[in-house]
Amino acid sequence: MALVERTVPSGTTWIDRVPGIWWAIALILLIMPVIVNDFILFQVFGWSLVLGMIALSLMFLAGYGGMVSLIQMSVAAMGGYMVAIFGTSGVAAISMELPWWLYIPIAIIIAAAFGTLVGALAVRTEGIYTIMITLAIASAFFYFARQNYGIFNGYSGFNLVVPPPLFGVDWRQPVPFYYLALGCAALSYFAVVYVSRSPFGLALQGVRDNPRRMAALGFNVTAHRIAAYTFASVIAAVGGILLVWQNAQISPGTAGIPAVIDILVIAVVGGVRRPVGPFIGALIYTVLRTFSSDILTTFGLSGERFKLLIGLGFLAVVFFSPDGVLGLWERWRNRKNRDSDPLTGEPK
């Protein structure tokens, strides 16, 4: 008495439905520590995963919600600051030294509350005005953190902020940190994929495409948008906590205007249509950031012009593909498909 018609042949499981390339990528990511050295692992991949998570929160808002928010880096920094304030740091006068199971949730909640509050202000605006209002709040956060000595310890911020030594592991060592970042990034990625297919995510995409019609259908447009900010802020907060652990310190510059813009650049370069885009963008960004001055010196040019190379790289990506690197890939695949026979799929 099968009430539900099975759409998938009974022999296949969900494992078969995932394309082989995904398994290959997952495998490579898992065995990365034996492929590359500690520096690449910690500095390039660790940092890419962390920045990718923060950019992923922007991708969620921009791609599914149609809201380009520049507050995500500030939310991440808020999470990082809260870990320093409620946890341990080199500034004993401010840090409260709570246990890790208390300060990590507190940090995420406060950062999410901050993101939600900004979202509540920003969702009443559209397009460029959303960008303006979130940029304004992001710079206000930067200046506030720089001048407030009671809570944020002003210009110098907090140093010696390290992850708690759980299970006897020093999580700041390259391999543990890589797996920690990979785990958090994978969780955030699947959370975004899951939410985007859930009723809430579908309604959010409806709101993005036609808010007026969604309102007429009885959906609360504002509430959906604010909830999207809350969800994105949780991801950004986790990214911010990992970021402060990786750097072992946080200061206002972490959430300065250049850093805020960098997150936007990462998301745009990677592509904001799919959740994997921000991670690709982050990898490109960190590789350029880390090696651009070496590349210039190799060609006998002055290493001081490293920013030029980063800028040219981004310009090239955006110029050739408005959807970022992912867009390039999709276009290439479409062209390949066009060349094949539409009936049989065989190459012509």
Add this chain to the structure above:
Amino acid sequence: MKKALLASVATCFLLPAGAMAEDTVKIGVLVALEGVFAAGGADGVRNVEMAVEQAGGMAGGKKIEIVVAPSDTTPDTAVRQARKLIEQDGVDIILGPLSGSEGIAMRDYAKTVPDKTIINGISGALETTWVDPAPNFFRFNLDGSQWGAGLGSYVVEEKGWNKVATVAADYSFGYTNFLGFAVDFCRSGGEIVERFWVPLGSSDFGGVIAAMPDDIDAIYLGVGGTDAINFLNQYEQAGAETNLIGGTIMADQTVLTSKGRAKDALIGTPTSGPLATDDPSPAWQNYVKAYQDAFPEDERFPAPSLFGVGYYVAALAAIQGLNEVEGDLSDGQVKLREVLSTKPLETPLGTVTLNENRQASGSVFITEVVEDGEGGLKVELKSRVDDINQTLGMTPDEFRAMGLPSRDTPDCAALGGKG
């Protein structure tokens, strides 16, 4: 072709620079090449190149290889780049960083790489070598509080200014530089009537100027760059009634070469710092000449900048250390550290020795702003105070009891002054 390219890119990633020849020594230069200090940072790189050139490209029988790592003056980037220098490029010694908060971050980072040596570029935060210093972090330049030392007693004794109000930037360098001035000033019996702290990047000083007490001999001005120009403009408009005393960053080229008449208020203003461009000592004059000869005029400053001198001195220290140990960096560079800690270094700014915290003691130059006769301003050397140490002449316990630089530290009355 594509495969070959991919393969070569992949090898770049997979091979750390560990496979380097035995007879080279790699020196990393961590320097700000982005942001407000970019021009000064570039001068730092130039000076390191010049020092290496003067040494014939060799130190301790090994060839010197320089790797430059650009930072943007944020501590995050400084630590990332330092990690790249050590882990990826395999350098033995790092010269840098440039700014104060980077310096504190590098102190903490240095503790995680005990087998390497870090020689400070020109960062000047007091905490870097005072609070929990790292055993492999050396600073051959004076810190921000030392730069202010000697100025306080100069204004009391030479100028007879006993009552001042202070306007200084509300961040760590502002506090630190002010502390150096205030300690000396209060010990000479001076009185600080009122302290004003202004945020970095202020454009409106109207409130501060209006609240300025009437019965003061001078205003101490511890702001720099465009902040200083804005203050001077508004101060001029408000009548410019009293004398000025400048912090180290106030009378720099950006202010002295600015347009407009506001800067005229600066004429006769005493200031202090780690160098004086008209210092007649042969060491300094030879250095300036070597700098001017080494680079074409459009690729350098008229005279070496503060940042440039700092990196030059750091490079000298590294080269002298390597020569002394004959390039022996075995055993986690223990011999090099011994030499760096104990051997005095001859620099263009005079002889520098390090104390037990590996912090330099050296000379501070008191200068005054004068007209250069061509409608512009320049600074003129007035006096030189030698052997300024980290604790500004106090015992370490006294200095510690005073507290770290902040809005309210130092307490002037406790030092024998008033206010």
